[in-house]
Amino acid sequence: MKLKLRIWRQESSGCKGRMVEYEVDNISENSSFLEMMDLLNEDLVSEGKEAVAFDHDCREGICGSCSLTINGIPHGPQKATTACQLHMRHFDDGQTISIEPWNARPFPVIKDLVVNRSAFDKIIQSGGYISVRAGSAQDANAIPIPKQDADFAMDAAACIGCGACVAACKNASAMLFTSAKVSQLNTLPQGKPEKDRRVLNMVKTMDQAGFGNCTNYGECEAVCPKEISLDMIAKMNRDYAVASVKNFFGTVA
Amino acid sequence: MKLDSKIPDGPISDKWKNHKFALKLVNPANKRKYNIIVVGSGLAGGSCAASLGELGYNVQCFCYQDSARRAHSIAAQGGINSAKNYQNDGDSAYRLFYDTVKGGDFRSREANVHRLAEVSENIIDQCVAQGVPFAREYGGLLANRSFGGAQVSRTFYARGQTGQQLLLGAYSSLSKQVSVGTVKMYPRTEMLDIVKENGSAVGIITRDLVTGEIKSWAADCVVLATGGYGTVFNLSTNAIGCNVTATFKAYKKGAGFANPCYTQIHPTCIPQEGEHQSKLTLMSESLRNDGRVWVPKFKEDADKHPSEIAEDRRDYYLERKYPSFGNLAPRDISSRSAKEACDDGRGIGTTGLGVYLDFEDAIKRLGESAIRERYGNLFDMYECITGENAYQRPMRIYPAVHYTMGGLWVDYNLMTTIDGCFALGEANFSDHGANRLGASALMQGLSDGYFVSPYTISGYLADNGVKDPDPESDAFKQAESEVKERISTLMSIKGKKSARHFHVQLGKIMWEYCGMARNEKGLKKALDLIPQLREDFYKDLSVPGSSDSLNNELERAGRVADHLEFGELLCRDALERRESCGGHFREEYQTDEGEAQRDDENFAHAAVWEYKGKDQVPARHQEELQFDNVKLAVRSYK
Known part of the structure; x- marks a missing residue:
């Protein structure tokens, strides 16, 4: 050719x-x-x-x-x-x-074609983890997790952090990326204790890094090479709303 | 060069327990006074840096990628082994240990392998707790699949992306430590030398890949978790950036390099299409759970469409030759069998270098949706690359370089022959012998990082106290100036050919003479050709641009320069190991049936190479391997 x-x-x-x-x-x-x-x-x-x-x-x-x-x-x-x-x-x-x-x-x-995506690392650093020290975990089968929850978490976890979602968005929103990690960890029982502070902190970091708001165009989902669904954003919005209310009353764990 | 393996006394099942108690501890309040450098952020490096950070040490972690999350561990597909015995099928730590030693063709160190099998259970616990979404059954408990070289189902998996999920787990722990300040992360930073003072490792020299700045970093110890050297073959399943530079620089500063000839050729990769190709893509070994491997029985059928070849004209050669393991025969054996079939003229595809991996029976038995559930992303990937639908016609596969069992020699504490320099994961040599079983690389990386090195490194630091080396000292200054000189050499050749050109040529030599089958004549030929190619490289290399900004060509040139020396070491090791074992098949040493023939009397040792200076022949040392628990036997999968 x-x-x-x-x-x-x-x-x-x-x-x-x-x-x-x-x-x-x-x-x-x-x-x-x-x-x-x-x-x-x-x-x-x-x-x-x-x-x-x-x-x-x-x-x-x-x-x-x-x-x-x-x-x-x-x-x-x-x-x-x-x-x-x-x-x-x-x-x-x-x-x-x-x-x-x-x-x-x-x-x-x-x-040239190389960009700096370290803002994504910062978002993860602000809450994209479950706090567990090496050696402190209980037996892996101690908490049964319904298959559909595990599958949903895996759908979310498939994100490769490439940033195409941001590049496709006219607002340069990082909602799909952030919500994928929030959805994975907030769905699993292991992630529940830090659920509220996770979503509040990650969204805050995302905003501070200069990413724009989501206005529901769905371009991010269309270009995502791993087909991460907009459902993740819906899940994050729900968790964020609940956490914000708790935050207002000072009851975030 | 003194090789003291420091294997603890006592029965094999007590060694690690006793050793952990014997290792000295660092007081919690003193931990923050120690600085530790970790090079590499994959499963081994990432988990090690995170765990050391959790303990309270000051950790500096470096990677060449733009984020720690992109290390090549991410590409592992199939799974991770653990002796959990959740299937009630007779598994145990001892069986995993036994399978691994046998799978490694009796060329690994028993004590290390047993420790690996012991901690394999903690790894799964740790990863689940981090939120790694392993596959589950409807009852909510973890699912398992089978892998090559084992008759129990002990492999945990997250679809076909297990490496990705485990790495993202380690990366999340690492990210937490970055946020609390115990770990500082330096992405887009490449280690170009290790610095020694009074015989001990005290730091590294790096190049900032964006600004080109050369910088010294001092620490109380240095951990290399920089992966394997498969890219010496150019075409491999490794990422383009994978390289031998960090471990090779350590070798040149006095770290023994063990068994470089143990290279694993993975049986199930997508065959090469043409000269333009930059890498080969693996299709997970897990596919062999349900796929059947075959070639036409007769040469005249090789060009036919697979559906036109009747059942009785097909040769399911693995099932025929190894009835008890069948399509799940270990990797070295499966790869060699594919080569034999193709050498016999029965290979398929346009190049004749391919065999079929057929899912027709599995789809008939389980339905297409079950197969899609298990391997959907792998089938998609196959279609994306080849344009063929593997639900409708069998996959074409061929072996490709995948993993390297050799690496820096380490003692039981994972310390190299340089005091204070540790090597973890694929970068070391210790656990897989001459052949690695599937789903064991992830296990080893995480075992070294989460559960072994935090203990042994603490022990080293407790023994040696805070060294607080000075990054302005002469040792650092000299190393810095050597690094700068090497860069300016590469920049000033101003020839006509790209680093890629030389890499391709080197890869051809390595694959032709030191690939799936090796012989004395070929290896000697390679030892002749590589220095010639190296000479051309230093005459005709072109690296446009400057060294004080982002320059992909300069990065590659530096890595290829190291490969051009390392390839020679690999061939030399292959030449001196006059036996066949695991991934190292010497044509002169085979049984009448064409199986690998070991020589336990003369070669039941790890060969450890000591650098002796530029253009000098390196010295070969031996660590005799003792087998007190597993009986040396002919490895049979029949």
Whole structure:
């Protein structure tokens, strides 16, 4: 395949970026999108030009590193697929493809297509855990958990933290990401003792990091490579409402 | 090089208990005076850093990824073993120990493996308490599945994403410690050297991958949990960023490197398509619970559509050769059998390097929805990559490099031959011998991190007191300047070829001469070719851009430079181990039936390599392995 690429190049966070055009040829339709980028970079490097920087690691859709907006859609046109798992057979020979970084204020560009997503780590640090010291746990089968609850928690826990939900949202809201972790932990009996303070703190951190509000467009769910459902946001809103009332009366555990 | 394994006395089941009591303790009020560096944030590093933080130590944790949550442990699919015996099918810590020693082809250290089996039960308790959503039955209790090399169901799983869920569990504990201030996390930071003073590890040198800043970090001890070296083969199931740099730098500073030739080739990966490929994708071994592996019985059928090949013209070779374990034969044996079938001209797919993994019978027996429930995400992943629907036609699979059993030599305390430098998880060598059983890597990483290293590191610190090394000292300054010099060497070659180009070439040499089957002639050839390639690398490498900003090409060049030396060590170890065992198959040493032939008289030892300087042949030392509990036997899965 022969392709025209329009790629966002930006030297560093302080610099202005711009779209630059490239051409690649002899791309196998069985190669992945990132392998196509590898070949472009190999051409650039052999000419002594600087390679296009992009985040990637596992290349099997689970680490959540890759973060490309392809033709305007985070992770590209294929539903429930990360950019690293997107294959060139889904594009046409001769097509022009635009490639941009996540576009959201809380994720500043570091270079080219690489953005800083450390705000997500901060959200988790503010409550995305169950406090349990190594060695203090009881037997794993001591608390039976109904299968449907365990399955729901797993649906939520499947989030890979890539940030596509934020990139797709016109408000740059991180509600889907935050609610996935809140829903996982608040659903399980082990997570109940910290349920209220968890949701209050995580939402607060999310707001402080500059993520916008949710206005129910559902773009996040549409682009999520792991198909995390909007139900998670509904669950978080419920938990948040209950916790806020308790907070008002000073009864948050 | 002195190899004192420090295995405690006493019966095997009491060793760890007694040792924990014998280890000295650090007073709770004194713990915060100690600084500990943990490199790597995967299952081993993440859980170790979190646990040390919980104890009250000051921990600094480094990873090259943009977040601790992205370490490659995340990609493990199938599950984690534990001797819980929730299935009432005869499991016990002793059986898990026995299976692991046998699975490792009698090349692991008994005492370490027994400890691993003992603490395996605590791991599941810990993870459930953290909120890891393991699969459950309708009664609300935990579900299990079977894995290769075992006849009991002891594997716990979270769909096909067990590694992800366990890592996110460890990451959540780590995040809590970050929030309370006991752990400082440094993502996008790569360790480029280890620093020694008076023979002890006192810190590391890192490069900030965003700003390019080279920096010294001092601590009372250093923990390396930096994973394996599978990417020396270029194409593997590892993440692109996985590398040998941290462990190799430690080797060059005096840490013995044990058994580098023990590499695991995983039997069920998606076959390679072409030159463009950057990695190979694993299909979890758990698929072999319900999938049947076969190739056409006759060469002339190899190009036919699988549905056109009648039942009696199919060779279910694992079921035929290993009737009692069948499709769940261990990884090394399954991989080699696939290679044999393909070498025989019966391989399938466009390259002829593939075999079928067929779910037709399981779908008939259990229904498509049951199969979807168990493996849905794996089938989706397969379709995403190959464009084929595995519910309708069998998967095509082929072996690929997956895991490395070799690693830094460690004693019972997980300390390397450098005083104060510990190695955890895949980065060490101790538990899996010459072959790792499925679902045991996650177990080992978490065992080392949650339940072993917190005790042994405390013991080390109690023995040695607060060292408080100075990051401005000469040792640090010299190490810093060496790191800077190496970087400027790579930047100033200004040749024509990318680091990737050399990585691909190295991978081809390694796979061809040191892959699934090895022989003396081939290994010698590799030892000839690798130095030549290294020479080309230093003549013709191109690293555009600068070293004081984000530069992916520079990162890769540094890693490939280390692989170009390490590959040679791996081949040398393979050459010197004149026997076949586990993942190391030497064609000269096989039985009449083509099975691996061990030589226990001469090779029942761990080979430990000592760096002797640039362009010098490294020295080979031996740790004799004693088998007091498991009888050395021919490993039979028939």
